[in-house]
Amino acid sequence: MSKKFISLCYAITLLIFSLHTLAQEEFSSSQIKQLKNGIFEVVTLKLEDNTVYKEPFPFELLPFQTRNDKYHSLGTAFLIKDNVFASAAHVFDIGSYSLLAKNYALRDGKGNIFKITNVEKYSNYRDLIQFTVQGDTSKYHKFKFADEYEEGDVIYAAGNAHGEGVIFRKGILTSFTYEPIDGKWKNIRFSAAASPGNSGGPLLNLAGEVVGIVTRKSSNENLNFAFPIKEFNTFSSKQAEFYETKMGEFESTKSLRYKWEFSADLPQDMLALRALAEKSFYQRFISGRDEFVEKFKDDLFPNHTKVKKYLKNQSSSTSLSIIDINGNGEWSLIEPDNQKKIKIGKEQSLWFGQSDSMLGNYQFFMEKPEEQKLADFVANKNKILETFLTSVQWNRPIEGTKVYINSYGEPIFEEHYTDNFGRVWQMALWNDQYSNRGIMIYCLPIPQGINCELVESPVAWLEFQKQSYKANLHRMMLSYSAKLNQWTEFLQLPTDAIPQFLQDAKLLLSDDKVNFEVGSFSGSLDNMKLTGDSNFHVTVEINPDDVNELIVGNISFQPNLNEDGIYYVSKYYDLGNDASDNYNDFWHKFTTLKSPYNFEVINEGKINSKYINLGANGKSPKVVGNQPQGVAYLAACKLQSEVKLAEFNAACDSFVNGLH
Structure with a gap:
């Protein structure tokens, strides 16, 4: 037998062995069909979209499957x-409120629905769930769990x-890595591609056995994660386990992180x-908020x-x-950053802005x-939100196209x-069924209209947003500025629409005369x-002697909005050691x-300006209110310099002498 013939036989043998080995590392067509028969979609019924769009919704922009399917995948x-399934817990996100939760189900490859x-x-914590469904699953493939698996599989x-x-x-089981919180087990890392929707699916070996449950995709490399099936198999079925470490309170440079741990007896209805x-x-x-306040009560x-x-x-x-x-x-x-003005009607405008320090968006x-x-305007929250949405061109992107929302x-x-x-805050809440999100506004009526904060959030967090607002409203401040006739209408609103410190306010305009009582000013x-x-402006402040009370710290009148003239009275305090050099200089000059x-x-x-210390050294023509030690009132008159001096002094005297 020649050496050439022997070499050829050896080469053919290697080729056959290689092909045989390669065949062993691929799922066959029949194997895929069999395995696919036991894998289901987790779906939920789409909700009726109550959103009103500026133009008909462009369904044609959505993929055929998305726009025609009555379920979300x-x-x-x-x-x-039989009738028992495994998946990843985060697919169902039990513990977080969702508009879609009542209709969770499974769907097979032919569109048959199975109620969970x-x-x-x-x-x-482990990102696992096992649940039952109604219906006959006897004809479907049931997966077996692998006994062993290792790196390189x-x-x-x-x-x-x-x-x-x-x-x-297809991919490789590349490694095992400790779970990130306590290292109680090792998760599987694998190189096979994973996409949104893969979560909860099986990670299979070449025998079609489950080695893990696909849980998440790596954010910065092509290595994805699965929960090892051995851990799934040994995890207790007696109680559901809820564990969250990323909860926290943050306010005024202070922070407190805390955990949530909860368990419940199983088996149990999913909705229950x-x-x-x-x-x-x-x-x-x-309770986390209470712990935060107790720990940092002297720092807030x-x-x-x-x-x-x-x-x-x-x-x-x-x-x-x-x-x-x-x-x-x-x-x-x-204050909110980059405030913008939008003209929305003949005599109507909208100003809006944003700040990372504020509570809302x-x-x-x-x-x-x-x-x-x-009264009718501030009561109609639907119209207020609609006007905001259309004015700022609120939209959702659909396949790269902005779809504008009217309501x-x-x-x-x-x-x-x-x-x-x-202060009585008026809150209203809307759900957006399309996105499983919500919009909430907190508003205060003002003489000119209404002032609001708006927050957009997943519906799961809206209840928490409500409580967050209520815990922080004492830090929200608002002063009032409007025309005198707008003030007259504002003060006629129902009592619960007017802040407590203005409920006794009086403002009467007749001819060229104004009688007023606002806070300690009259x-x-x-x-x-x-x-x-x-224009009549009221500056609202927190009472330095009682931090649970708002007071009026300044009032001003501007006779003509098109001119620079203004008359005002302000309340000032002796800051003592808390004062800056500039303030100390002001206080000395002012009081002497x-x-x-x-x-x-x-x-x-x-x-032309004139500044008057009301009551200083007994030289003022008027003393405003009861002035305790360390408190003084500054009256000021400002008019355009082309006004004759005699006219300026007469107007200023009328203002000062008119103060009670």
Whole structure:
């Protein structure tokens, strides 16, 4: 026998062996068909979309399957014995409220639906679930669990990738890695591709046995994760396990992280288990807030030692703003950033902005339409939200195209909440069935219309958002500025629409005379060219002597909005050691009647000004309110410099002499 013939035979033998080995590392067509028969979609019935769009919804932009399917595809499950399935816990997310939760089901490859009944195993910590369904599953493939698996094994990830049917993708079991929290077991890492929808599907060896449950995709490399089936097999079926480590409270540079742990007896109806877990999760959120407040009670507003300085030197804003502290321990009022004005009607505008420091996603101030009564305007939350949505061109992206939204319909929930300052916040809530999200607004009526905060959130978090707002409303500040005739209508609103510190306010305009009582300020002003279109501004502050009370710290009148003239009275405090050098200089000059606080007329370019300390050294013509030690009132008059000096002094005297 020649050497060439022997070499040829050897080469053929190697080729046959290689082909045989290769064949062993691939699923056959018949094997795939058999295995696929035991893999199901996790689905939930689509809800009726109550959203009103600017134009007909562009269904043609959606893929055929998505627009024609009456179900949402959520993930994958696989059959392990008659009517019993396994999947990943996060596919069902028991413990989080969802609009879609009532209709969870399984769907086979031919479209047959199986209603989910009882949960037999559950752990969100391990990301596993075992549950039962109604119906006959005897004709479907039941998966066996692998006894052994190791690094280097050829595996297949099977699942409902992108909700478009079950597919198999080949890879390698690359390694084992400790679970990240306590290292109680080792998760499987594998190189087969995984896509959204794969979660809950089986990770299979070449014998078609389950080695793990696909749980998540790596965010930064092509290595995906599966929960090892040995751990699934040994995990107790007596109680559901809920465990969450990423909960926390954050406020005023302080933070507290805490855990949620909960268990419930099994087996149990899925909806019943969900209700128990949701209640426990919510209660943990409330107790976490209580723990946070107890731990940092002396570091939060208004108990922090440096709050006193802020309370005696407060700033104001006519936009909803929030009191917060910076890293240097200085408290200040933070306003929304980059506020924009949108004209939405002949006599109606909208201002809106954003700030990471605020509670919500947007802050907006909306004027009422001129022809509408203020009481009717502030009561119609549906119209308020619709106007906001259309004005800011609220939209959802569909396949790269913006689809504009006009309305979410009537609110599903409304309530009034009175904060510890006596302000009645009007809240309304809408659900967006299309996205399983919600929109919530918290609003205060104002003389010109309404001022609101808007938050968009997954519906699972809306109850938590409600409580977060209620816990922080005492840090939300708002001053008021409007025309005198708008104030007159505002003060006629029902009592629960007016903040407590303004409920006794009086404002009467007749001819050129204004009688007013607002907080500690009152007067009868005459011969000052005040009309219904003149502006009246009220600065709202927290009482430095009682942090649970709001007071009026400043008032001002602007006779003509098109001119620079203004008259105001402000309340100031002796800050003592808390004062800056500039403030100490002001306080000294102010209380000793040094220039410019010595009744002289000051030319400030286009404006003539006169500053008067009411009551200082007994020289003022009027004393405003009861002035305790360390408190003083500054009255000021400002008019355009072209106004004759005699006319300026006469107008200023009318203002000061009109103060009570």
